[in-house]
Amino acid sequence: MAAEDDAAITKGVLGPFLGRRENSLLRDLDADPRERELFPNRESRPVEKGHYVRIEPTPLHQPYRIAISKDMSERLGLSQEMIDSEDFLDLFSADTKGVDSWCTPYAVSVFGQPIESPDPFNGKGYGDGRACSIGEYVGADGARWELQLKGCGPTPFARNFDGRAVLRSSVREFLVSEAMHHLGVPTTRAVSLVASEVETVPRAWYRDTVPASNYDFPPDTMRKERCAITCRAASSFLRVGQAELYMRRLARGEEGAKEGLEKFLKHCIRIEFPNLVPRIKSGWPEVLVDMLAVLARRQAHLATAWNRVGYVQGNMNSDNCLLSGLTMDYGPFGFIESYHPLWTPFTSDPDRKFGFERQRVAAQVNVATFAQAITPLLEEGDPDVLARAKEIVRDGYPAMLAEERNAMIRAKLGLSASARPGDDEESLEKDLWQPLYPALINMDYTIFFRELSNVTNDVISRQNAPDLVAMLEERAAYEPLDAEQRKALENWATQWLVLVHADIDMSEEKRLATMRANNPKYVPREWMLKEAYEAAENKDYGPFRTMQKLFETPYDEHPDLEAAYYRRVPESHRRKPGVAFFSCSS
Template structure:
């Protein structure tokens, strides 16, 4: 095995790289993976560590087309070599970003890309900029005591969820491909003293930018105001090019836009029932994208207090219902980091107020969409709040209930279209009077609006998915993949490409969580170990 990735000798994959981040911003004068504190720099140059036997396991056809890749490119053995980190294409300039962050509410200092290595910024034929980043490509200066690798289990979850979220219409980083390394990685999945070897894998993550809140927090915490300003100017110039003006007014408009994008993201998460699990500030995208898929999950039975993260099982800081509030807190941390750029902090407070306004506006639109209403009135907010209380008390599957609700007949509102959403027959029986009362209120609201039944159902089915990436479905695919059968990954990927469509023959992917999966590892709560 070679000591580092080799430059590709023959032209392959017709990428054009414009690596603005490393060209325009200061980097670490020291290169290589040696662990160190990096001051006065926003990245460190480091190359991926080659692996034994790279093999392409899965790819996203949509992301491949966006990057201009052909079927011949994907079928070439060189493709797996490049996206495992064994070979570099001309123009690639690998690096790991330097950033800090608040983790579970506490300042953690320097963190950085501990196992993610950016290959470069590819610009496609349409002029779109896509940063290519390998997750699990080996140690970096920010790996601390870790090996910089990732296991197949977590890599499948990141690959599937990145693309599933895109097709749900949720802003997200993307995944180009999943590559097996042919090497084992030792992990203690639940930090309980039982490590075991697991197959390794690498995901190629793709986004216009991977800049996070933590990229700004670290220089601010060190008093590196010049570096902070340089990064802010760069981020606005490259990633927010539609903004105009200069000085504090430009910074204020930029922060307000970050707040608005974050608000939109939180509303999407709440709409589809997604729980991130690790909403640290270093996991918050400056572009308002879902980033860093670790112990995430979709709520099955509606529970605002549920979190998929075993590390958070007691505090439940990052529970489902708390996510919009955590995002606001995280934006407050970002505002604190940006404060040295402002003589008057009032514009930062205005940005935070804009977050609250934008989130509330989006939440009202989602209430109207999920219930099939012609708008959202104050009593509609109460109607949704009462429904959510009923769903929580009666242990009702969120995805199935809202999808089934489109089948309600306002002239004769029966519970039949939502029956499959209940997990516990006894709780279903106990909730029957409250459910019928709510359905009667809902039917009256539908009858009072001038919206044809077909239009109402279409509106509801466009925002209430039929298929989501339930943890037990992902775990079934992982179990098969660890035995060498990738059919489960490919089948699940295909289903999740059309999450709002009824897909005859695929009803098994739209069922409530089975009882055996309630407490099974990987199907209920997960750890950060990957």
């Protein structure tokens, strides 16, 4: 951007905000060499070089603001005057008026398998197909935030799609990304939600008249849906798939590919691994291995956090795996209700590769994918460096995961650091958690653990497992327990009651507080989100606002909302297409 253009942009009501841009990605990395020639870069095409493409996004027609995250607006230093201004509405509806906007290319692997289709350009057309960054900003608290508009119109990576997002998916993303933050799960944040008065696009979805089904199937009709844009925020949107892209370029022998990979990784370290920056010049391969180790820890923590709150990402490909360790790209996600260890709502995952209890394996696969991407650079160092990288993937990640999961199990079950059912830490997973897999089938995951969080020492002292199971069945079960499941759950409850009763290092007050702080009472169940987005289609934002407020404190009791939202999925929505299962059509 020319200096005079930049000066003009910072004169308006958003001037103080725009003046805090620090677009390090544009400064550190290389543009697509065809960027200027093909500007505004709204046509699908192969992008063969560079780390980013500047674009001019396509503004929404007749935009109106639906929601703002108060927390994020304060963090960003956005005043109410700014939020209420036309300049704000313009910028966050993709009318960027010369503010630098860019999108990035990446590669895609699904559970470790490289994917080049349905990209019409044989792997050179994957990237931000309907999202663009509108700057990196230093917030009021000194933190650095990259802002991205999802639904900004087509980019070179749109693969001939329209580049839009719809209100249905945008409501889901806004509410859930903010809920995840308040649930204590690493996540991108939502800043704003803007929709169009007049603009619609066709999307595949389910007919309202489609009955409940015992099997999953993709959408069965096309319908017009209102366009919308969510602004999401993160420290960066740097991802495993980007490193993978530059490794593939290097493998094809493309000129400058090695330098492009190194440049990208050094930028990632400056932004997401700053503690490693001082060592870049003195021990590059060793720094990369340390970077891999940090990524492994972040992924172990993230996958465990998802398990803790009952979240299923649905699509955990390498392009959705941020190096920061944040959850991103809320598409075919869901919160588990009627428990099954391999549950996922995503109809495009019939093999359940990304099912609930397999997500930690998918995270390890993404760590392995990143290790593979940096291997050409590791091979230039000492052989021990490459061996250490392999060890991190093979042994380091499982050890980190075990630490994270043991802490989660103790927190969800109210056990002190010294309590365990066997002689070693492995017994927590093997003897206390895994037996729940068959015992919890058709139990509501959230309600089961929240009700367990209300069990007092008076109940514990009676050591009556059948009574405890009867209470949990009454409040959390979707179907009456059969004899085999009842026996399994009673055996588990007996073990838990004994452990808690003998745990002298955990007072009742501390146990209940710990469990209630780790077992949420409210999560964004899909039938709730459906209520919010269907009302929003008719400009009724009551359900949306209620849920936005509720999810700011999802561990609190909220007795006034208990009857409405602390409940099992209504019978009318059980196995309902578009609620129990769906595609990523958004």
